[in-house]
Amino acid sequence: MNKFIVEVEQAYVVFDSHQALIDINVQIPQNSFVAIVGPNGAGKSTFIKSLLGLVNLTSGTIKIDGRSPQEVSPGDIGYIPQVKTMDRTFPALAIELVITGLDYRWPWKRSHPNIDRAYEALQRVGAEHLANRQISKLSGGELQRVCLARTIAREPKLVMLDEPATGIDAIGETDMYNMLESYQTSSCATILMITHDWHAATHHADYVLLLNRKQISFGPPAEALSEDNLRLAFGHIGHSHRLKFLVK
Amino acid sequence: MQRALIAGVLVGFLASYYGVFVVQRGLSFLGSGLAHAAFGGVALGLLLNSEPLWIAVPFTTIIAIAIFWVKKRTNLGSDTAIGIFFSISMALGIIFLFLKTDYSSDAFTYLFGSIIAVTRTDIWSTVVITLITIIFIPLWKRWAYVSFDRELAETDHLPVDRDDYLLAILIAITIVVAIKVVGIVLIAAFLVIPAATARLVSSTFRQMTILSVIIGIFSALIGLIASYYLDVPSGATIILFQAILFFLGMLLKSLRFIIG
Numbered sequence: 329m330n331k332f333i334v335e336v337e338q339a340y341v342v343f344d345s346h347q348a349l350i351d352i353n354v355q356i357p358q359n360s361f362v363a364i365v366g367p368n369g370a371g372k373s374t375f376i377k378s379l380l381g382l383v384n385l386t387s388g389t390i391k392i393d394g395r396s397p398q399e400v401s402p403g404d405i406g407y408i409p410q411v412k413t414m415d416r417t418f419p420a421l422a423i424e425l426v427i428t429g430l431d432y433r434w435p436w437k438r439s440h441p442n443i444d445r446a447y448e449a450l451q452r453v454g455a456e457h458l459a460n461r462q463i464s465k466l467s468g469g470e471l472q473r474v475c476l477a478r479t480i481a482r483e484p485k486l487v488m489l490d491e492p493a494t495g496i497d498a499i500g501e502t503d504m505y506n507m508l509e510s511y512q513t514s515s516c517a518t519i520l521m522i523t524h525d526w527h528a529a530t531h532h533a534d535y536v537l538l539l540n541r542k543q544i545s546f547g548p549p550a551e552a553l554s555e556d557n558l559r560l561a562f563g564h565i566g567h568s569h570r571l572k573f574l575v576k
Numbered sequence: 577m578q579r580a581l582i583a584g585v586l587v588g589f590l591a592s593y594y595g596v597f598v599v600q601r602g603l604s605f606l607g608s609g610l611a612h613a614a615f616g617g618v619a620l621g622l623l624l625n626s627e628p629l630w631i632a633v634p635f636t637t638i639i640a641i642a643i644f645w646v647k648k649r650t651n652l653g654s655d656t657a658i659g660i661f662f663s664i665s666m667a668l669g670i671i672f673l674f675l676k677t678d679y680s681s682d683a684f685t686y687l688f689g690s691i692i693a694v695t696r697t698d699i700w701s702t703v704v705i706t707l708i709t710i711i712f713i714p715l716w717k718r719w720a721y722v723s724f725d726r727e728l729a730e731t732d733h734l735p736v737d738r739d740d741y742l743l744a745i746l747i748a749i750t751i752v753v754a755i756k757v758v759g760i761v762l763i764a765a766f767l768v769i770p771a772a773t774a775r776l777v778s779s780t781f782r783q784m785t786i787l788s789v790i791i792g793i794f795s796a797l798i799g800l801i802a803s804y805y806l807d808v809p810s811g812a813t814i815i816l817f818q819a820i821l822f823f824l825g826m827l828l829k830s831l832r833f834i835i836g
Contacts, residue, residue, distance in 0.1 A: 380731045405731065418723070418781065428728070428732075431717075432734065434717050434781060435717070
């Protein structure tokens with residue numbers, strides 16, 4: 329068993345003349361919670377997509393559990409895209425979406441051999457009541473739960489999430505982090521999450537990868553999200569809003 | 577009439593089956609694009625005095641592959657890629673027909689469809705593509721998954737690009753064999769309306785597929801019989817009947833919404 333689930337060495341991604349990732353070097357330990365933070369256009373999604381094998385590196389290497397992304401069994405990786413990018417017009421029930429996580433295909437029949445496992449996964453995220461609901465009728469938070477059930481149904485070693493808090497309310501977000509942490513604890517999986525929220529990263533992550541096309545920092549949140557690093561990644565780290573009142 | 581009915585039922589099945597993927601992937605314009613590509617192929621067949629079908633099938637298939645290739649290799653949208661090849665094929669078709677010195681009324685048969693023009697060759701070619709479609713039915717699960725979310729399918733290592741090309745080729749051949757029944761001008765609707773009607777009242781993709789196929793076959797039968805007795809063009813009659821079903825579907829959906 330590898331000590332590191334993800335090993336990235338001197339990774340570069342260049343699209344035409346645009347350098348999306350420049351010299352990324354990280355080793356992500358097993359069973360850790362990693363937040364990937366950076367401004368818009370920092371290459372966060374490109375980084376995740378290169379780990380998924382959807383984007384090829386221009387140079388460098390990526391190993392997932394000792395293998396290249398293309399060699400990794402799909403069952404070892406769970407990917408949760410942003411729910412807002414999903415086609416909600418697609419005629420589908422939540423349970424069918426969960427079955428795709430086990431079958432890697434769209435189910436034709438409802439009486440599927442994997443149906444019990446799919447229900448079990450929905451139960452684990454407290455969404456069994458949504459099983460027969462159309463995905464077009466789910467709220468952002470409910471769809472996020474169903475997607476999480478789809479992912480954990482296959483019991484992956486590595487879960488990757490692209491801005492999971494987008495489109496869900498604060499309670500949904502807290503629930504989602506609880507469910508992720510519970511899955512991480514029970515299965516010893518590693519969680520990689522893209523987020524814009526420094527506070528969520530500080531609170532939930534064991535490590536933070538701060539990117540702005542280049543790797544700004546990688547380490548425990550307090551270290552990786554230091555003021556200097558944030559300034560380097562974002563240019564500035566916010567300002568206070570003072571209101572002036574004029575009393576006549 | 578018997579020949580036309582066989583062709584109609586098979587073409588109804590093929591167009592409505594592939595239509596669900598076309599509609600759900602937002603590729604409704606693909607039907608128009610490939611129909612006009614088929615026009616280029618048919619015109620070349622007429623110019624060369626050979627069976628237009630044998631020229632139109634490879635011609636339209638190449639155009640279908642080219643559309644997906646350009647879309648994949650550039651950052652252009654599907655509609656732009658389709659629009660480019662749509663125009664090229666039409667332009668070629670016009671030139672080919674212009675070069676054919678002896679005027680041929682055949683072109684109108686292909687443009688508007690004619691049940692009288694359905695030949696034994698048309699029937700056999702439709703049977704062959706129907707059999708190929710049945711053989712490839714297990715691919716429904718993969719095509720459906722990609723139609724829902726391409727990225728998820730790619731992360732699960734499905735051969736998404738290969739499947740896209742195969743689907744495009746099968747749609748292209750379906751369009752060519754459907755031309756005699758429906759006509760180039762209306763074939764896109766034949767691909768889209770049954771699937772769109774089924775979409776209105778379906779809660780699963782499986783239900784949508786089954787319903788679309790039923791609508792496709794049923795409307796082709798009713799439309800052909802009606803066109804025979806009313807002595808009006810077959811393609812237009814089928815499409816108008818499908819349009820009635822579509823609006824009935826919308827009404828049903830609205831009633832469901834009101835009743836709750």
